[in-house]
Amino acid sequence: MSDFNQPISGNDLARFSGPDTFMRLPPANALDGLDVAVLGVPMDIGTSWRSGARFGPKQIRAESAMIRPYNMATGAAPFDALQVADIGDLAINTFSLSDSIRIISDSYDAILTNDVIPLAMGGDHSITLPILRAIARKHGPVALVHVDAHADVNDEMFGEKETHGTVFRRAYEEGLILPDKTYQIGIRGTGYGADDFSEAQGWGFQQFPAHELWNSSLARMGAEIRRDIGDRPTYVSYDIDSLDPAFAPGTGTPEIGGLTTPQALDLIRALKGANIVGCDLVEVSPPYDPSGNTALTGANLLYELLCVLPGVGQR
Amino acid sequence: MSDFNQPISGNDLARFSGPDTFMRLPPANALDGLDVAVLGVPMDIGTSWRSGARFGPKQIRAESAMIRPYNMATGAAPFDALQVADIGDLAINTFSLSDSIRIISDSYDAILTNDVIPLAMGGDHSITLPILRAIARKHGPVALVHVDAHADVNDEMFGEKETHGTVFRRAYEEGLILPDKTYQIGIRGTGYGADDFSEAQGWGFQQFPAHELWNSSLARMGAEIRRDIGDRPTYVSYDIDSLDPAFAPGTGTPEIGGLTTPQALDLIRALKGANIVGCDLVEVSPPYDPSGNTALTGANLLYELLCVLPGVGQR
Amino acid sequence: MSDFNQPISGNDLARFSGPDTFMRLPPANALDGLDVAVLGVPMDIGTSWRSGARFGPKQIRAESAMIRPYNMATGAAPFDALQVADIGDLAINTFSLSDSIRIISDSYDAILTNDVIPLAMGGDHSITLPILRAIARKHGPVALVHVDAHADVNDEMFGEKETHGTVFRRAYEEGLILPDKTYQIGIRGTGYGADDFSEAQGWGFQQFPAHELWNSSLARMGAEIRRDIGDRPTYVSYDIDSLDPAFAPGTGTPEIGGLTTPQALDLIRALKGANIVGCDLVEVSPPYDPSGNTALTGANLLYELLCVLPGVGQR
Amino acid sequence: MSDFNQPISGNDLARFSGPDTFMRLPPANALDGLDVAVLGVPMDIGTSWRSGARFGPKQIRAESAMIRPYNMATGAAPFDALQVADIGDLAINTFSLSDSIRIISDSYDAILTNDVIPLAMGGDHSITLPILRAIARKHGPVALVHVDAHADVNDEMFGEKETHGTVFRRAYEEGLILPDKTYQIGIRGTGYGADDFSEAQGWGFQQFPAHELWNSSLARMGAEIRRDIGDRPTYVSYDIDSLDPAFAPGTGTPEIGGLTTPQALDLIRALKGANIVGCDLVEVSPPYDPSGNTALTGANLLYELLCVLPGVGQR
Amino acid sequence: MSDFNQPISGNDLARFSGPDTFMRLPPANALDGLDVAVLGVPMDIGTSWRSGARFGPKQIRAESAMIRPYNMATGAAPFDALQVADIGDLAINTFSLSDSIRIISDSYDAILTNDVIPLAMGGDHSITLPILRAIARKHGPVALVHVDAHADVNDEMFGEKETHGTVFRRAYEEGLILPDKTYQIGIRGTGYGADDFSEAQGWGFQQFPAHELWNSSLARMGAEIRRDIGDRPTYVSYDIDSLDPAFAPGTGTPEIGGLTTPQALDLIRALKGANIVGCDLVEVSPPYDPSGNTALTGANLLYELLCVLPGVGQR
Amino acid sequence: MSDFNQPISGNDLARFSGPDTFMRLPPANALDGLDVAVLGVPMDIGTSWRSGARFGPKQIRAESAMIRPYNMATGAAPFDALQVADIGDLAINTFSLSDSIRIISDSYDAILTNDVIPLAMGGDHSITLPILRAIARKHGPVALVHVDAHADVNDEMFGEKETHGTVFRRAYEEGLILPDKTYQIGIRGTGYGADDFSEAQGWGFQQFPAHELWNSSLARMGAEIRRDIGDRPTYVSYDIDSLDPAFAPGTGTPEIGGLTTPQALDLIRALKGANIVGCDLVEVSPPYDPSGNTALTGANLLYELLCVLPGVGQR
Numbered sequence A, B, C, D, E, F: 001m002s003d004f005n006q007p008i009s010g011n012d013l014a015r016f017s018g019p020d021t022f023m024r025l026p027p028a029n030a031l032d033g034l035d036v037a038v039l040g041v042p043m044d045i046g047t048s049w050r051s052g053a054r055f056g057p058k059q060i061r062a063e064s065a066m067i068r069p070y071n072m073a074t075g076a077a078p079f080d081a082l083q084v085a086d087i088g089d090l091a092i093n094t095f096s097l098s099d100s101i102r103i104i105s106d107s108y109d110a111i112l113t114n115d116v117i118p119l120a121m122g123g124d125h126s127i128t129l130p131i132l133r134a135i136a137r138k139h140g141p142v143a144l145v146h147v148d149a150h151a152d153v154n155d156e157m158f159g160e161k162e163t164h165g166t167v168f169r170r171a172y173e174e175g176l177i178l179p180d181k182t183y184q185i186g187i188r189g190t191g192y193g194a195d196d197f198s199e200a201q202g203w204g205f206q207q208f209p210a211h212e213l214w215n216s217s218l219a220r221m222g223a224e225i226r227r228d229i230g231d232r233p234t235y236v237s238y239d240i241d242s243l244d245p246a247f248a249p250g251t252g253t254p255e256i257g258g259l260t261t262p263q264a265l266d267l268i269r270a271l272k273g274a275n276i277v278g279c280d281l282v283e284v285s286p287p288y289d290p291s292g293n294t295a296l297t298g299a300n301l302l303y304e305l306l307c308v309l310p311g312v313g314q315r
Ligand SMILES: [Mn+2]
Pocket: A125, A148, A150, A152, A164, A239
């Protein structure tokens, strides 16, 4: 059918068998020739409440066996146009957050020497800072679509500057992102003061609190963001806790009153045409996800992101 | 109050006690005099991903102990007008899918020699093909309301023609259903190509993908389907995975972005007045439903189907 | 920052450590000087289906460690204006429902000799009757905002007059509440006849069945209730089973087709300005809530109630 | 094969189907002609820590579907010699422990007017006091084999005289049991003083603390107890928490360092020949037993008790 | 260190990352050069009670990441002497037991054209019959060490001749095994008559019921079996339900009173020196094993079997 | 009864209520006057496989509510002789293992300026190194009873010198312990070579591998260790994974073939009379312990350690 890597079909090999790669794609050790590299960043030492996200990549891969190559709703056929492979996990240092952040950044530099779009499976959200450092080295400051219950713009936590709650302040300070092309969607809950969100608005961040989105589709908002981004290189960082705990119970710092999966799908689908240069899906915590459905959701969101990457057409 | 069988009241006997029949109705060995026969078809060897639906009837019955006889929202009082009993489980052959399909079909023939409406608790969706064969022998081709995340119109899976994913292609081919009075509601997710859905449209199937239904009531769509059916004999096949995994986590092949329970209730309630000749509720998988809430949902949907059967009035 | 008690910050002490009080507030043995007393009423012997709510206070407290003091959506800052403490659990008699009901009533009398607003963590809903008795002794008959899947207006259950299903009939009969200022929101499901709900309408209760609320915000309805209450002393009794089981799986008598957490939040937030004299959050059952997310939801709803208490301002 | 009731064979009907009676025996409404009546006493309002035992009978019956009629280790064939049926559940009052205790006692009086041996599935241990009252009315004071982590000889708990922790002091005071033919096996853990156990020794109770039994078979000790009992009417009360939590995790008040299932089986098998007039198996708490294996164990222990009832022979 | 494949060290790559092969060994597509092929046979349609074993290979592999190459108790160093790889899963037909049995047999013929020892991860026990057919074609009738709660010697189940309960009768009838060198260890529980076990004794099978093994080491018995086997080609079929449910809760047909893991380890270690030509570890059912510890146990037992394969030395 | 702090009695306040301190002892902010300080060290960033031990102290405290003050097996009455309080949790830095290790050490120095015996609830095993540093500063090198599945004597992991797997090599190198009075009990499983254990024997460590202890009491071995220790200051570090996963499933790095709880109890009880200067109980991981029974076991082991502290008498 295609010269590109294809997921193993559920009609050829029972879904509960075969390789534990993302969507049962071929594993790859080398990056040359790849358009998209799916990879795991199994780490949870940057999280502040429930741990367990270290097993995120494993469970997301396992649940991704359910996904077939063609998107029935949008007609997208990513494996007709892109060479995609699962390149395995980064070799983080599970005893040192700071060292792991360095490793991730270096690994991404290596990955990005190839013209490949990395799709990362976290891991807690602290992985996104070193990713953005490498992304910015490659592409310059990027537009950022950040879907999350939290703004993750703390200055520090227990004196640490690099944790899952400080990522986007650091990214702003370091000039890794375009502040006025940074979109924070789904933020909500409690904080220490209005500044927790509004300071970032002062930097230019565009914020879309969850309670303004309840009971409606995100298709229109997604389209506006899409237009606003233009053709700028864009990074999408998707924290699974942006979803309501009804839809994504298995995460480290759940907040009630969140997005629905239809909202998530409408949002991602609206990004079609953007110049996406990388994505991550973070904060799936398998010990809190016995049904596997949070990982299944994460796998589907990654698949939907794959469907809106540059070059993907419709059948 | 009534000459008809009544569920044991939760005010007479604590809900966690008494018989494990549907809604704690009397069990019945004979069918004569029954208007509705609730039965279990405990089978999961026709499923392609997570097994466990063999325990569906057991858990649906257990959770149904919560349901009282009167429908507060619609005023329906099914036990004022219909003689309903739980006739137990079909004696399937758990080691042979093909033999079980034969057994189900034969058992339904026997059931249908009586003028009884069968309400089946699955089991995986492969049970619906032999049911439809018997239904068609009795009633001729029927209108079909098929609520599901999947169209279940594969031609074959691993070379097999009869599985939970091929049911409605077989039913179409065998003339068991009226193609242009077949409604597939809630379908979504991924596939192998647009044909996965559109081929069935070519046969006349009316399809209502989930993403066109998000964020709205199904009352209107249900009413339109109801009108379109007219007085044709109608079968309702309800796959619990039509619901979003947030509402029905305990199922074999979950797909995100599904229906809500309010949508499911509005849809079923809109069918009031149709000439329903049989129903099933399939794909509840208890090992993936530790809270029991998926089975509770299944039990309630069966109860709502009971409330729209011919002859049921309102108090 | 303040002379008032403050929750321990998650930036000062890791959320998974510290005292197991509500929001890690200081515990208090004495009531003098308190504006709000948070307390547990750990009891489940008044429930009719799944037990386990005896562990409700423990798990709600544990999950409340995630909540920060400031409400990002509304700007409410309860700890700027109110002295709040966790006064521990009432010493119920776990072997006698009638004795426990007496103990709760007596304990509330003692609490209410101080001008304190009690926020109770249940426990099953039977705790609300003795609470209302004490509340009425202090404040006279109160307006009642009762959010629940059930009307809880049975006359008796197994011959008992005081259970989780008879609370509001007793409260009506005893003149503890203002019948025409009693609002029952989210009721649904099955019963024994239309009277199950409508008799209470005859007493003046205003009922808002769940199916009339599906797919829409409760902000408007909440505002109308708020206006209708005026400045009457008001009690809020929040049964977590008012929420759909997708949002609150861990409860004793779940009913499908319920409210969403956005609806719950909109409803509570609309009550701002009412003269709330007490609240409870009941029916969280931890054994059926392995993820803890139902308790987390309960903790957040209690926090939101705290945010609309008299005197709370916005920053 | 036999004129006696037989469990449905797993080779005739798949184990996950069929009636939810104990071992899939026929249900019985009348007692005449029965030698043994298996019944449920679904109650947990007499427990002091984790609730949930109200679902014990349901889950024990479900798991008992695995048990076949013949005992491979001992050759016992209970269904060759005894007419056994499942007579359903007692209609306890779930809101009143004292009323339930009265109901159980009255129900047992009615059962015992027939010459039937009752085998009760609890429920918490408080059911045994009213059972013993009826047993003593029928048989006079009985020998008692009491297997438990706890001596259950408290004088009162929260002022209550009848709870799961006071059963055997009451039985002693009321002369329901023969004190010097009372055997407490497996007791252990912590208490308030040596008197907690030793006072009952003063009454004549023979105590076998768990720590004296570790790492050895109970066959010899069982044989000595058997001899000491002689032909006295004997009641066996089996608290599942006598087993170590490794073997029976799903119980209300687990204590570490308990018996193993081999020890339990050796003990019961040693009682062969005793004049057993009734048995119970209590304290299985399904919400704490997600695997069902504690209920499976309870079901097997009941089966083993059935195998040593008077009249059972070996094939 | 070695020319042989080595598991990835937990000191080189965090255990929760890397390939999902057995012990994180290299995957292999070709068999040439291999001494041992580890493979999955993901199937559960041959089971009679709880399904789920289809996910056995996935979970056993996941948990095997904990195992290091050197056996601290025995000094065995299998990766010093054997070339071991994980060759993935057999492509069974999940809708047809009979077809899957054919596929397994054919696949094993292909594997055994190489001089490789296959180590299979099940799957339910029905996989062992086609395996033994291929083994016997290669090696002639083999000695069989069969560790199981069940003898698996039924003649048929629901009319089927090939299920997880008929394996060893078929193997006997077909001459695949040496009857008097067949050892059934750990059998117990209930049946339909003494014949259930004793008929196989008549064929020559040596049976070691669990109750004769309680409270003692199996080292001596293992040594006697080892001597009795001599140098005959030997197959080891290890049903995880041979273990007590305390040690292996996650299985399809648990039976109480089983073996301990120390007994299992002593038994396997005693087989050192036997001419083992193949092994399987079956009946791990992940949906009933939320902790993963049953799969961990299965993985360790496979590792211990690896340690006693011909050629493995000690360091 | 006593001038010493007493746990709240389960007869005074229902066990599921009251403070969440260890055994519901009074909390204490100051150390003066205390003999024993129970404290939590909630940390899991030093673990290499499953995380979650950060919630260990919370769950151990919750389950400890079951424990009564008097030891029925040994007669020990710790609260007659010692002033014990729960001093809360150490304020670790959850984002930095090295910083947390410094904090723990400093905190212990502060604690030990008082003559108090610290009983720590972990947390992963990496907490023991900083504890031993402070202990050695106070008491000089100590005898060490180390019960564990693992020797924890790695030199480094991912280049880190201080993790849960390197504790006792560091302790040896730094002279914190008396090598020939160091007892490692229960070690087992797999490694990278014989050196993994034997190198430490070379330092003088006395090792008692689990497989040498199977099927027997540890009373004698405990007594020999007790004699060998003499009156040296002794620290007891108890890793819950020393127990078999059947007895302690909820831990981070489980190994099969471990100790039983009877063995654990015999071992600890044998230490009576030793000059114990501190203890810890580590590696309870609540996300993998849904029943809570591992935490219950940990709580009981801590209680048993309390019972053998200097000064505790028997009643
Ligand atoms: Mn985030």
